Amino acid sequence: MDYPALERAARREDSAELVRHAASELHQVVTGRRALHAVRHPLGFVCLPVLRDGPRGVCVHVFGPTDPILTDHQIHSHSWELISTVLYGRLGNRRMGVDEDTEKPTHRVFEVHSDPTGLDELRPTRRLVRCLPGAEQTSSRGQTYALPAGEFHTTVVPDGRPTATLVLGRTLPGRADLSLGPVRAPGHRVMRRQCDTAQTARIARAALWRIHEPEPPREPPV
Numbered sequence: 001m002d003y004p005a006l007e008r009a010a011r012r013e014d015s016a017e018l019v020r021h022a023a024s025e026l027h028q029v030v031t032g033r034r035a036l037h038a039v040r041h042p043l044g045f046v047c048l049p050v051l052r053d054g055p056r057g058v059c060v061h062v063f064g065p066t067d068p069i070l071t072d073h074q075i076h077s078h079s080w081e082l083i084s085t086v087l088y089g090r091l092g093n094r095r096m097g098v099d100e101d102t103e104k105p106t107h108r109v110f111e112v113h114s115d116p117t118g119l120d121e122l123r124p125t126r127r128l129v130r131c132l133p134g135a136e137q138t139s140s141r142g143q144t145y146a147l148p149a150g151e152f153h154t155t156v157v158p159d160g161r162p163t164a165t166l167v168l169g170r171t172l173p174g175r176a177d178l179s180l181g182p183v184r185a186p187g188h189r190v191m192r193r194q195c196d197t198a199q200t201a202r203i204a205r206a207a208l209w210r211i212h213e214p215e216p217p218r219e220p221p222v
Contacts, residue, residue, distance in 0.1 A: 001051045001058060010083040010168055015142040018085045022060055022166045023211050025050045029204040038200040042071045042120065042190040046203055055171040062207050063163040071190050072181065073110060073122060075131060077152045079175035082167055085144045088210045089163025093145065094136040096152040101130035107180035110187070118192040122179060131180055149175050164207050
């Protein structure tokens with residue numbers, strides 16, 4: 001997989017090219033020509049890591065009703081910048097306004113330390129902040145959106161329908177993965193659970209089928 005070529009396609013919003021690459025990778029997983037294991041993420045989606053190349057990575061994220069959110073630290077920011085294209089369904093991202101506030105804080109900042117075993121440790125820091133909801137952006141099939149590293153946000157599937165995205169990420173030096181939690185909450189751990197080969201193939205097969213399924217018509221506006 002050619003990351004620079006995918007990045008150029010994403011920046012010019014060439015969704016057909018990006019969907020073709022995603023479908024090709026999923027097909028290789030389904031047929032057994034590609035050996036990878038999907039990971040169930042605590043934020044309520046399944047990640048298929050199709051490329052890891054130093055600071056660069058490409059994943060297919062699959063959102064469905066059978067993948068519950070396992071942490072109350074849903075407001076988070078990445079140590080990496082991302083460009084994401086919706087393969088099917090709809091996905092919403094609400095950006096959050098976060099300011100330092102030691103007098104009337106709403107949240108404490110936690111650092112997320114990820115272990116190769118899949119363990120995520122959320123460690124409380126001394127940073128106290130006030131967090132207010134900002135603008136929400138909802139993207140549909142074929143649309144591309146970007147999030148810079150360090151921007152706090154939450155991600156939701158607005159209508160609960162199955163959704164998948166092709167995510168390109170580039171880690172930036174000196175950045176940390178962060179989340180917001182209750183002011184007095186202790187640190188805690190959550191586990192990213194790896195799927196076996198058969199489970200991964202089923203997830204990839206269902207995503208591939210939905211990529212080729214026609215988008216259902218929407219209700220007309222009232």
